Amino acid sequence: MAEPAIAQKSPYGVEVEEGKTYFWCACGKSANQPFCDGSHQDTEFLPAKYEAQESKQVFFCGCKRSNTQPLCDGSHNEL
Helix, strand or coil: CCCCCCCCCCCEEEEECCCCEEEECCCCCCCCCCECCCHHHHCCCCCEEEECCCCEEEEECCCCCCCCCCECCCHHHHC
16 A cells, blocks of 8 residues: 655644535645645545534644544654
């Protein structure tokens, strides 16, 4: 299985809006990190859908190695 590109070795803090849907970049190639811009087309990766249940700040994974994708679980600390 291919490894995704590491976009950054820290999470992306994002203010999400209740009821809005976000598509997190899983391949690491998007120029619109942490969100998908379609750059995964030549990879085996697909973006992960995130639906905000409330308006708040969340931390999307930047290293693309989190076990709780699309959110950060601290996996970047092991890189």
